[in-house]
Every structure is written in C-alpha cells, then in structure tokens.
Amino acid sequence: MISKILDLCRENMTEEGFNILIDINGSIVPVWDRASSSTGKYHKRHDGAVSTIGHHTYEMMYAAMKTKRQLVIEKNTIRCDVLCLAIFAHDMNKYGIVPGVHTATNHSKQAVAVLRSNAMLGGYLIDCMATWGPDVSENLWFSLLRAVGFHNGIWEKEIMAGELEHMDNLNHPLVVFVHTLDMLSAAGVLRSDMDD
Secondary structure, three states: OHHHHHHHHHHHOOHHHHHHHHHHHHHOOOOOOOEOOOOOOOOEOOOOOEOEHHHHHHHHHHHHHHHHHHHOOOOOOHHHHHHHHHHHHOOOOOOOOOOOOOOOOOHHHHHHHHHHHOHHHHHHHHHHHHHHOHHHHHHHHHHHHHHHHOOOHHHOHHHHOOOHHHHHHHOOHHHHHHHHHHHHHHOOOOOOHHHO
C-alpha cells in the first residue's frame, strides 16, 4: 500500500517535497499494514474488515488530491507538499514511535516530533523563507504542525482536557480538511480508485 501512497505523492508534490516525504518514511517504523483500529471497533470498510493504516491514508490522500483545489492548492507546489506531508504523517506513529500492541493516544504529538526533527524539512522551510519571506514560510510550517498535531479534532488530549487556548487550532483550514478526510475514511464513506 505504501507504494500507491508514494506514487500519488510523487505525482502531486514538488521533487524536493517528495524527497522529504521519502526521508520521513525511512525514519519511522513501517505501520502501513497494521490495522487503523487496534480494537477493531473503528475504521471499518464496506466489507466489515478494519482498514489498514496504509489503506486509510491512501483514501485520504486520494480524496485530497481530487478536491485540493477547494483550498486553492495546485499540484507541484509548496502548499501541495504541506497537504501531502500532513496526510502522510497524520497516522505514521499511530502505534507509537516504538510500535506497541494498541494505538497510541498521543500519536499525533509523536508525529509532530518526527516532523520537527527532520533536517531536510527544516532546510526546505528555510529555503521557502528565502524565496517567499518569513510570513509565508512560518504559516506553512505551523499549518503542517497544526494539521498533524490536531488531526484528531475534538478527541485531541488538550481539547478533551478543556485547554481552551488550543481550540483555535481546530478552526485552521488545513486541520479541518485533514480531520474531515480522516473522519470520512474512518466512517467508511471515502472511496478511491482501489474500490473500483
């Protein structure tokens, strides 16, 4: 399944953005064939089977690439790189940095930590700053971190704990888009070219 995700990303990302995604993929323990729900209660497909993280991520990526223009995102642009990285990273640590038996409740924050520590991504954003200015570069960086770090929406630990200073993160357009795709896939509503 990872090959289909990578093919879709290669087609839609800039070369530099895609190379960063490859680097990030190489730095994590592969979980793409693991169940999206360790309990089997969620992420059920039309046939009743629980979707794998790879299938779930591919459904989200496929739908995003079909609808990205709604967010004024064009293929082979920095904005499309951020969208693809956000979807790719959202569940990459679903079972933890060191994968366990059950899904990790803090997997979104672990994924943010992986993104923050990626030197290629940092260099890319510095290059963006030189080209587009600090405001654009900083906005892209925070958009990516918010979309990954708050992709669970109201189920994020900080939100459930009533930490209201984090509520604005839920209203960020990329967070809303990634969270909506995540929920639609989890509900078995999204379709991709694999369902044809």
